[in-house]
Amino acid sequence: MPGFAVVLALIAAVAYATFLLEHLLSPDLDGINGYVSELSAVDQPYHDVYSGGDLVTGLLTMVVAGIALGRLRHRPWSRAGWIFLLLFGVFAVGDATFPLDCAPSMESRCALLERSENVSFAHQFHSVTSSFVVVFGVLAMLTLSIASRRYGWWPSLGHFGWLIALAECVAGTATLLAMLVGQWLGIVQRVQISILCLGLLVIAWALYADRRAPRAAPPGREPPSRRERCHERLGRVDRGGRERTGARGRERPPDGPPLLVTSGLGGAWFDWAPTLARLDGTYRLTVFDRPGLGRSPAGNAPPSLRREVAILAGLAARAGEPVTVVAHSMGGFHAEAFARQRPDLVKAMVLVDPSYEHDPSCKVRLSAAAEPVTRAIGAAVGATRLPWLLGPAGRRFALKFASRRDEPVPADVVRSVYGRGTVLATMLGEELAYREMAVDLEGLRERLPFPPIPLVVLTALGDVKNPRKAREWAEGHRRLAEMTPYGRQVELPGDLHLLQLDRPDAIADAVAEVHARRPGDGLGDGFAGEAAGEGS
Structure with a gap:
């Protein structure tokens, strides 16, 4: 469990205790017989302070729970x-919203007005949100306490969770x-809310103690699933820094050039199945899923150019010699x-139809700050099992706009990837990081030269309907091809992204072409001479 999640849980507990400020900010309210919710009533001074405390607690608690669902072992x-x-x-957010x-x-x-029901919907609905806050608070403490005792995790929750749940039930009955x-x-x-604050503090302490516990394999940490263990037997797992990246490879022929x-x-590894079928037997192939994609576990760091370069370097170094890189889109x-x-x-x-930004800009960098939120969203949505049900359909819908063929693998394989909340969270994170990476790459272009290596840029224009945008896309790819004197662009007017x-033959030909050339040779036949026939 990351350390910042412990801090967030602690802040959530403290923020929920804003009612303690009533003696300073709201001394006129009746602390003996009045509702705590009256402190945040719209017509009361400093109501934003108390509503803000509920809002902060709700949001941070959602983030902590989402991270736990995404990072810790899934037992019932x-x-x-x-x-x-x-x-x-x-529902704590609901308290603040209504x-x-x-x-x-x-x-x-x-x-x-209240008795005659002449109050707003928010006023009436507030009792619903407040009731569910208590109900789910009790259920959370009780079930986490049971989990602690049954699975041997988080001892403090096992010791105190059920007591806090029991005390909250007693306080709830006393409130009625x-x-x-x-x-x-x-x-x-006020006693009832104090007990909930205590429960959040116990959760924060349990996560802190679990993080500090000296054990080789923390029992709260999610172990590889059966699918992931099979995946690691079929392929390999590379560690770039602290990242784990699922990589599938074929080592035959042993003396073949590494790809x-x-x-x-x-994207996922199986997108490359038709292409790899054409390349197999000639090259040593490694196709991998970035952290959080395919069947790879979630990354320890948000997507960034620095992280991706480190991963590529780790995989390339393992080959024992310089590699040929085949990269699609944002890759x-x-x-x-x-x-x-x-x-x-x-x-x-x-x-392969690479991303290109003519004038990249990024006024605000959000990817790192938003990572806990995207993880929480992914974990929360994944817990509902909706991705498992809808993932293949969503993938098919997206595929209609980018390809003219069906999935290259069975539906259960697609579901095993796009049915994961982790994949959804990673896709959101990569989307947020896209422009940041474009800006960082532009900075690298100003500082570091591109090496004089053979390069082929494949440009798909079949899904770019606007003629002006098609020209801009092709022009951007032409600039990429000109990064090296041994570069060439191949336009494919009728093909999709x-x-x-759709075109494994074009990629296989491009790979053969760059291997047929050695830097230092002239632009001879087979490298630049066939461009016109392919629309470059």
Whole structure:
């Protein structure tokens, strides 16, 4: 569990205790008989302070629960506990979003309006959100306590979670009795909220203690699934820094030139199946999924040019000699940056309809700051199992705009990839990082030269309907081809973006072409001489 998640849980617990400020900010409210929610009533001074505390608690709790769902082992009781905590956060946000109109314990007019139901929807709905906050708070503490005792995780939750859940139930019952009697409601409700704050503190401490525990394999950490273990037996796992990247390779022939294949945004290894079938037997092939994509585990760092270059360098170094890089779409950013920073590891390159930005700009960098949010979204959506149900259909829908052929693998393989919440979170993260990478690459272009290696740039124009945009796209690729004196662009006017599915022949020809050339030779036949016939 990352350290910042512990800090977020601690902040959530403290923010939920803003009612303690009432003696300084709202001394006129009745702390003995008045609702705590009256502090955040729209007509009360400093109501934004109290509503803001609920909002911060809800959002941070959702992030913590989302990270736990994404990072920690999925067992029935622990998964239920983190989902309940996530729902606690949702309804805490609801408390802040739907405040009371006024304070009925202080104003007779407000009490009369409330009894005659002449108040806003937010005022009426607030009782619903407050009730569910308590319900899901109790369920979260109870199920996490059961998970702790059953699986041997988070000892503090095992010791105190069930006690906090029991105390909250007692306090909730006392709140109902106080409402019937009409006295002591304020005191009982403040005790009830204090117990919830204590529960959040215990969760923060449990995560901190689990992070600090000296064990070789933390029991709260998610182990490789059966599919991932099979994946690692079939392929290999590379560590670029602290990142784990699923890589599939074929080592035959052992003396074949090494080929390193990388996908675009949200791509998976099986997109390359038709192309690899043409290349197999001639090259030593390595096709990999970036962290969080395909069946690879989530990354430890957000997507960035620095991270992707480190991963490519780790995979290339393992080959024992300079590699030929084949990169698609946004992977072209990574491949170019890799060649500029590590020219010693790159022999040649084929860019398959690569991304290109004519004038990249990025006023605000959001990818690193948004990583916890994207992880939480992915974990939350993944916990609903909706990606598992809808992932293949969403993939087919997207494929219609980028390819003219069907999936190269069975539906269950597609579901095993695009049914993961981690993949959704990674795709969101890569989308946020796209312009940042483009700007960083532009900076590299100003500082570091591109090595004089053979290069072929394949340009798909079949999905660019606007003639002006088609010319701009082709012009950008022409500039990429001109990065090296041994570069060439090949235009494919009728083909769509996923050339590795639709035109494996064009990619195989490009790979053979760059291997037929050695830097230092003249632009002879077979490298530049056939461009006209292919539309370059």
